Amino acid sequence: MIKFLEKLLNWIYVERCYFCGSSDEAKRLCSKCLGSVKILPLQPHSLINGCNVYSASMYDDIVKKLIKRVKYHHDIKLAQEQAKLMADYWLKFNFTEKFVVLPVPQHKNRIRKRRGNHMDIVGKEFCDLLSYTLLPDFLVRIKDTKPQYKLSREEREENLKDAFSLFPEKLPDKSSPILIIDDIKTTGTTLKEIISLLQKNGYTNIRAFTTAKT
Numbered sequence: 001m002i003k004f005l006e007k008l009l010n011w012i013y014v015e016r017c018y019f020c021g022s023s024d025e026a027k028r029l030c031s032k033c034l035g036s037v038k039i040l041p042l043q044p045h046s047l048i049n050g051c052n053v054y055s056a057s058m059y060d061d062i063v064k065k066l067i068k069r070v071k072y073h074h075d076i077k078l079a080q081e082q083a084k085l086m087a088d089y090w091l092k093f094n095f096t097e098k099f100v101v102l103p104v105p106q107h108k109n110r111i112r113k114r115r116g117n118h119m120d121i122v123g124k125e126f127c128d129l130l131s132y133t134l135l136p137d138f139l140v141r142i143k144d145t146k147p148q149y150k151l152s153r154e155e156r157e158e159n160l161k162d163a164f165s166l167f168p169e170k171l172p173d174k175s176s177p178i179l180i181i182d183d184i185k186t187t188g189t190t191l192k193e194i195i196s197l198l199q200k201n202g203y204t205n206i207r208a209f210t211t212a213k214t
């Protein structure tokens with residue numbers, strides 16, 4: 001009976017790949033599923049207000065499932081995998097700057113509803129891997145915006161107008177290299193709003209980096 005229970009518990013508690021469910025590597029993202037992620041070429045993928053914007057992969061298959069799981073369920077092990085995917089990509093650039101990392105913030109109503117901002121979790125893991133400084137409370141979302149995916153480009157811009165603010169007591173040095181991070185880049189409206197705000201406040205060394213782009 002004890003042997004049976006032991007076997008049962010092992011079966012229940014062994015870590016399985018969230019994506020294929022069949023790997024016996026005891027990882028939430030097995031190497032085969034990770035290997036199927038299409039990593040983008042090592043270059044900036046767009047320019048917003050003169051700032052380079054990078055994405056590690058396209059928003060499809062495994063990455064789509066990964067981002068959704070981290071966003072809506074705060075799966076810590078998968079957040080670590082998301083951060084690692086980003087860090088592995090970022091490391092290849094050999095940037096010498098020690099970036100100050102700003103995760104794209106959520107409005108406090110949404111943070112309360114989802115019990116935290118998933119990009120703070122990913123950001124912390126990302127910074128731990130690269131020895132960067134995470135600044136989760138400097139950039140705040142002051143407007144409870146509608147979800148962007150239902151809106152046209154014009155509506156997105158209107159929706160996000162003056163949506164963000166900077167928390168003045170936490171201002172990093174104006175010459176600090178800033179890295180804004182987010183999970184998905186679609187039209188880039190969110191990043192544009194944040195970059196404009198930072199530029200208005202005198203920051204010039206700004207880059208943005210997302211896990212995926214559509």
Ligand SMILES: [Zn+2]
Pocket residue numbers: 017018019020021022023029030031032033034
């Ligand atoms: Zn797998």
